[in-house]
C-alpha cells in the first residue's frame with residue numbers, strides 16, 4: 001500500500017486521540033501500541049474487503065484449513081512488512097521520538113498452539129495469503145493459550161497465559177455469523193416416504209461466535225482470514241428459567257460450563273488422554289466450521305452436489321477428524337442427500353495430514369463418550385465403520401476377522417480417529433519423506449495396501465518471511481545486497497548465494513551479523529538472568545518441546561562428559577561453548593519436567609565452577625514461544641536436532657536454524673534427512689543409528705542398555721553422577737530419568753547413540769576453529785534453505801491435494 005510519512009504521522013496522532021483519548025505527550029507504550037495496531041488494521045481493511053469480494057466472484061476453490069492450533073506469533077511488524085510500509089512507519093515514529101521495535105515488543109503473542117503442528121498452520125496461512133490461494137484458517141479462540149513457563153528453583157511452574165487481558169487489536173468479532181452447536185440429547189428415527197429421518201432432540205446448544213483475524217499476503221494486496229471460534233451461551237446472558245425459580249447462581253454455572261469449551265488449550269503435544277472437554281472442543285470447531293462453510297456455499301447458488309469441486313477441507317492431524325461425520329450429517333439430515341452421495345461429497349472434500357507415528361499420541365475416543373455427547377455423530381461413524389468393514393470382507397480380506405478388526409474404525413469400545421480420517425478422506429500425507437515411508441510401510445501399511453493412491457508426502461516448510469526477513473533483518477539485507485531481493489518472492493533463489501560462499505568479504509559480513517545477533521541475545525540473558533555469556537563462544541541451541549524422544553538428555557550427557565573431562569584436565573583445549581536450552585514440558589509429563597530440573601541443576605553446577613574457566617555455560621531460557629524463537633534462531637551457531645531416528649515426523653525448527661546460518665548436528669530423522677541431502681554431508685554433522693537399525697532394534701528387541709552402560713566408562717560416570725550427589729540436588733531427584741535409561745531399557749536409545757554423538761560434537765569443536773570453513777558451511781546452509789520455504793510446500797498441497805492453483 002501507499003502512505004507517505006506525513007500522512008502516516010497524521011493518521012497515527014489522530015488514532016491516538018480517537019482510540020485511546022490521548023495526545024502523544026500523555027500516551028504510554030500500550031496506548032501507542034494499540035493506536036498503531038488499530039491504524040494498521042485500518043490500512044489492512046480495504047484489501048481485506050476487496051479480497052473477500054474477489055474470492056466470492058472468482059468461483060475458485062476455497063481451502064479451509066481446520067486446526068486445533070494456530071501459533072501465529074506477534075503480528076504488528078509482520079503486518080507492516082506485508083503492507084510494505086514498515087520503513088515509512090519507522091521513520092514517522094522516529095520523527096515523533098518513538099521507536100517502532102519498542103512499541104511492537106509490547107504486543108502479546110497469541111500462544112494458541114503447542115509447537116510444531118500449530119506453527120505449521122501459521123506458516124501455511126502466511127503462504128496461502130502470499131500465493132493468493134483462497135485459504136481460511138479455522139481454529140479456536142482459546143481464552144488462555146499455552147501456559148507461561150517460569151523456572152523456579154530449577155523446576156518448571158505453569159501460569160495462565162492471559163493474552164486477552166487487554167483487547168486483541170487484530171480481531172473482528174462477527175456475532176451475526178454465529179452458529180449453533182449441539183451436544184448430548186437423543187436421536188429420534190422416523191420413516192417418511194421410504195426414507196429414514198433423524199431428528200436430534202433434548203440437546204444442549206452452544207453458540208460458536210467467530211472472531212476474524214486478517215492474514216496479510218506479502219506485498220500483494222491480498223488479505224486472507226483466520227477465523228477463530230469462541231463458545232458463548234445461546235440467546236440469553238443467563239438462564240431465565242433458573243433465574244426465575246430463584247436458582248440465581250445455577251444460571252451462571254451453566255454459562256460458565258458452556259464457555260469452558262473455548263477456555264484453554266490442552267498443553268499436551270504427544271499424549272492423548274481422552275478427556276471429554278477436549279472432545280467437545282474438537283466437535284465445537286468442526287461443527288461450527290462445517291456448518292458455516294455449507295451455509296456460505298449455498299449462498300453462492302451452486303448445487304451441493306458440486307460442493308467438493310469448490311471446497312477443500314484440510315484437517316491438521318486427526319484432531320478435527322469429526323469434520324467427516326459432521327459433513328455427512330449435514331448433507332443427509334439437513335440437506336436431504338442419500339448416504340452414497342453424501343459419502344462421495346465428503347470423501348472428495350476432506351484431506352488429512354498425519355504428524356506423528358507415536359502410538360501414545362494417536363487419538364482414540366471411548367465409544368460411550370461419543371454416544372452420549374454426540375449421539376447422531378456416533379451413528380454416522382458406526383455406519384462408516386460397518387460399510388468399511390463390509391468392503392474389506394467383500395474384497396481383500398474375506399474371512400480374515402483379525403485383519404478386519406485391526407483395521408476397523410471402531411474396535412475394543414474405541415473409535416480410532418486415524419482410521420476414520422483415512423477412510424473418510426481422499427488424501428493422507430506425512431510431513432517428511434522418511435515419515436511418509438514409515439506410514440506406508442509400517443504404521444499404516446494395511447491402509448496403504450488398500451488405498452495406495454491416497455498416500456503422499458508433503459515435506460514441511462517454514463515461512464522465510466517470518467524466519468528470515470522479519471527475525472533477521474540484517475542478514476536479509478546483506479543477502480539482498482549480494483543477490484538482489486528476488487529471493488523474497490522466490491526463496492529458492494537463495495541458491496545464488498553459493499557463488500559467494502568463498503568470498504571473504506561476504507563471509508566476513510555474515511560473521512559480523514551472527515556476532516551482532518549473538519550479542520543481542522547475550523544482552524537479553526544478562527538483563528533477564530544476570531548471567532554473563534561469552535559472545536565469542538559457540539552458541540549451541542536446542543529449542544523445542546521437552547520430550548524423551550527429542551533427547552534433551554543426550555545433549556545433557558554430552559555436556560556432563562565435557563565437564564568431567566575439564567575437571568580431569570582444566571587445561572584441556574575445548575572451544576568455549578554456551579549450551580542453550582528452551583522448551584516447555586507438558587504439565588503432567590514427569591520425566592520431561594525432571595529433564596528441565598536436570599538442565600538447570602547442571603547449569604547451576606557448571607556456571608559457577610571457576611575451575612573450568614568459563615569454557616562451558618549451560619542456560620535454560622524460560623517460556624519458549626514464537627517471540628523468543630525469533631531471537632534465538634538468528635543467534636545460533638549450532639542447531640541440535642537429535643531425536644531418536646524414526647520418531648520426529650519432520651521437525652521445522654531444524655529449517656529455521658538452517659535458514660539463519662546455523663550448522664546442524666543431527667540424526668537422520670524427519671526432515672533432517674532432506675536437509676542433509678540438500679547441503680551435502682560436508683555441511684551438516686550427522687551421527688547416530690539409521691532408521692533401519694532403529695526399526696530392527698525395536699522389532700527384535702536386541703538392545704540392552706545395561707551392557708552399554710557397563711562398556712563405556714564415560715557414560716557410566718555421567719549416569720552415576722545423576723544419582724550420587726554430584727549435582728546440587730537430593731540423590732533421588734533424577735531417579736526417574738536414571739531408571740528410564742537402565743531399568744526400562746532406554747526406549748529412546750540415548751545410551752546407544754551417546755558415543756557417536758560425542759564424536760560428532762568433537763567434529764563441531766574442530767570445525768568452528770576454522771572460521772573460513774565454518775562460514776562457508778553457514779552460507780551453504782542459508783543458500784539451500786529456500787527449498788524449505790512453506791510457499792513451496794503449500795504449492796504442492798494446492799496442486800496435488802486440493803486441486804487449487
Ligand code: 26Q
Nearest residue numbers: 116117266268269270355431648649650651652
Ligand atoms: C491430542 C489429543 C489431546 C490433546 C492434545 C493432543 C495433541 C496436541 C498437539 C497431540 C499432538 C499435538 C502436536 C503435535 C505436533 O506438534 N507434532 C509435530 O508436528 C510438526 C509439524 O508437522 C512436525 O514437524 C513434528 O515432527 C511433530 O512432532
